[in-house]
Amino acid sequence: MKNYDDIVSLSKEYGINAEYASDEFYPVFRAAAADSRILVLTDENTVRFGAPFAEKLKGYGLSAALYTIPEKEPVADEKTCALVSDKLDGCDYVLAVGAGTLNDIAKYTTFHAGKKCGVLATAASMDGFTSGVTPLIKKGFKITENAQTVSDILIDFDILCGAPKIMTGAGTGDILAKFCCLTDWKMSHFLNGESYNEEAASLMRVALDKCVGNIASIEQCGREGIDALLRALLISGYAMVIAGNSRPASGAEHHMSHFLEMDFLRRGERIPLHGVKVGLGTMVSLKMYKRIAFVPQDFPGKETVAALAESLPEPEWVAGVLSALGCPTRFSEIGVSRDTVRDMLFNCYKIRDRFTIMTLYNRYGLMKDAADELMEQFY
Ligand SMILES: [Zn+2]
Structure with missing residues (x-):
């Protein structure tokens, strides 16, 4: 059994240096990057962490330059990736200072340029830190592209605990989702072999249970809670490597999210976290x-499905x-139409050939009766 408690050793098994901030200022990262020309990549929001970080690296005798994407909330699309790719010539290593988007851009552009990358995490907002693929928007469609995993993930609770609450809420949503996707997986195991x-x-x-045990601290963005949350977000990536697929991290709840994403993209609207x-x-x-x-x-x-459901938490x-944590609890709050959400209930299971509770409802005609109730409670 892998050791949850030693996230540093666990990460090392997957080739990742997970390093906590200390007075010595990330000695493992500094030693490994000693001969690299480092590009610190930020956006206008994260430059306040990135600029002093680059200065500190220089203070330790490392080569570090800073590039700030000239936007507050950049999108991981072909335009931004091209912009960043153009800046990679004089560097061997890109350190993204950010969360989902910056990390995705760094993983993707460095993979294609044959350079390394790492991340100074600014929010515990999603579980893509340790994944080797990256979601990108190309020609208006969300696609999953090959990328590389980060070499280093640098963890500073002073930064993470001060992240906007909704970003911590988003990370929490991505972890509480594991209740569902793990159950979807087990259900398919029992029903379909x-x-x-x-x-x-x-x-x-x-990792999920540790988050639940620290939920009060997570709600307060306290150090223990954020530590448990970030570990779970990292472990989600490792669990996918162990499984050889994304079953441990993604089920019907992710298919719903993807379905809605396509609707936002079609309308040219900014996609919620x-x-x-x-x-x-x-x-x-x-x-x-x-x-x-x-x-x-x-x-x-x-009966099997009903038995599996017993140990799950209530949606309330x-x-x-x-x-x-400041997150919406109804679809109407994120700017999607009633029709789109209803359509999602009947059709999002078609996004992937993966058996989930959504597949089951639609296969056995249960959604006809359930849709009104679900819309009533969650739209
Ligand atoms: Zn996710």
């Missing part, structure tokens, strides 16, 4: 599991956590 990786699932489960949409999907998924025991229809595996509990 899909292979299930106990090691990956239990590592994710331990990944974890915000996933958090909403998590509540819907939980509700769908919880009501299985009471549906009149009979279908193969009904998730709503309480997410709203304490």
Whole structure:
């Protein structure tokens, strides 16, 4: 069994240096990057962390330059990636100072330029830090591109605990989602014989449980809570490597999020934070599991699914956590239409050939009866 408590050693197994801020200023990272020309990549929001960081590196005798994307909230699309790619000539290593978007841009552009990358995390907002692929917007579509994993993830709680609450809320949504996707996976294992990786699932489960145990601290953006949350976000990436697929991290709640994303892109609107949409999907998924025991229809595996649902939290509990962190708890709050959300309930399972609670509802005709109730509670 992998050791949850030693995230530094665990990360090392996957070739990642997870290093906490200390008086010695990231000695492992500095030693490894001693001969590199480092480009510190920020946006207008994160330059306040990136600029002093670059100065500090220079103070330790390292070569460091700073590039700030001239936007407050850049998008990981072909335009921004081209802009950053143009800046890579004089460097060997890009250190992104940010969370999802900056990290995605750094992983993708350095992968294609044959350089290394790392991240100084500014928010515990999503679980893509340790993943080897990256979501990008190309020609108006969201696609998953090959990239590389970061070599270093630098963790400073003074920065992470001060991140905007909604970003911590988004990370929390992405982790509470694991209740659903792990159950989707196990359900498919029981009902369809899909292979299930106990090691990956239990590592994710331990990390999830530690977050739940620290939920009060997470809601306060306290150090212990943020530590548990960030560990879980990193472990999500490792669990996917162990499983060989994204089952430990993504189920119906992620399909709902992807479905909505396409709607935002079609309308040319800014996409809400990944974890915000996933958090909403998590509540819907939980509700769908919880009501299985009471549906009149009979279908193969009904008792199994109802039994799996018993150990899941109530969607209202998730709503309480997410709203304490300033996250929306209804789809109407994120700027999608009622019709789109209804359409999502009936069609988002088609996004991927992956059996989830959404597949089950639609396969056995349960959504007809459930849709009004779900819309009532979550739109
Ligand atoms: Zn996610």
